[in-house]
Amino acid sequence: MMKSVKVVGAIIENDRDEILCAKRSKTMTLPNLWEFPGGKIEEHETPEEALIREISEELDCTITVFDQVEDTTHTYDSIIVQLITFKARITNGTPVAREHAELRWVHHNKLTVLEWAAADIPAVEKLVQMS
Structure with missing residues (x-):
C-alpha cells in the first residue's frame, strides 16, 4: 500500500499582491x-x-492563518499527498530559507511562470483566477 501524508501550505501575501514561493x-x-x-x-x-x-x-516567521484556499490530493510515484493550503500573513519576522534553496516573492499574475510541484498547482490556478 502506498504511503499517504497530510500536509499544509501557506499562501503568504504581502501588501504588493505578491505571494511567497519556496523552491x-x-x-x-x-x-x-x-x-x-x-x-x-x-x-x-x-x-x-x-x-x-x-x-x-x-x-x-510568525504568521496569522486565514481562509482555506484549496484541498488537493495528488499521487506521486511513491506517496499520496493531501495538501491543504491557507492564506496567511506574516505578523513577525522576515522569511529566511532554512530548508529551501530559494524564497521568492512573486506577483499573483506571474505565479504560472514557476515550475510547481504537482500538488500545489490547483491552488496556483485558483490564485491566478482570483487575481
Missing part, C-alpha cells in the same frame, strides 16, 4: 520544484496549528 532544495524530494512553504500535520495538530509551527521552523 525545494536538491536534497528534498521533488528537487528544484516550487511550492508553498509548510509541511506535515502532526497527529495532535489542527491544519492551522501545523502551519504556524512549520512556518516558524522553516522560515523563522
Whole structure:
C-alpha cells in the first residue's frame, strides 16, 4: 500500500499582491520544484496549528492563518499527498530559507511562470483566477 501524508501550505501575501514561493532544495524530494512553504500535520495538530509551527521552523516567521484556499490530493510515484493550503500573513519576522534553496516573492499574475510541484498547482490556478 502506498504511503499517504497530510500536509499544509501557506499562501503568504504581502501588501504588493505578491505571494511567497519556496523552491525545494536538491536534497528534498521533488528537487528544484516550487511550492508553498509548510509541511506535515502532526497527529495532535489542527491544519492551522501545523502551519504556524512549520512556518516558524522553516522560515523563522510568525504568521496569522486565514481562509482555506484549496484541498488537493495528488499521487506521486511513491506517496499520496493531501495538501491543504491557507492564506496567511506574516505578523513577525522576515522569511529566511532554512530548508529551501530559494524564497521568492512573486506577483499573483506571474505565479504560472514557476515550475510547481504537482500538488500545489490547483491552488496556483485558483490564485491566478482570483487575481
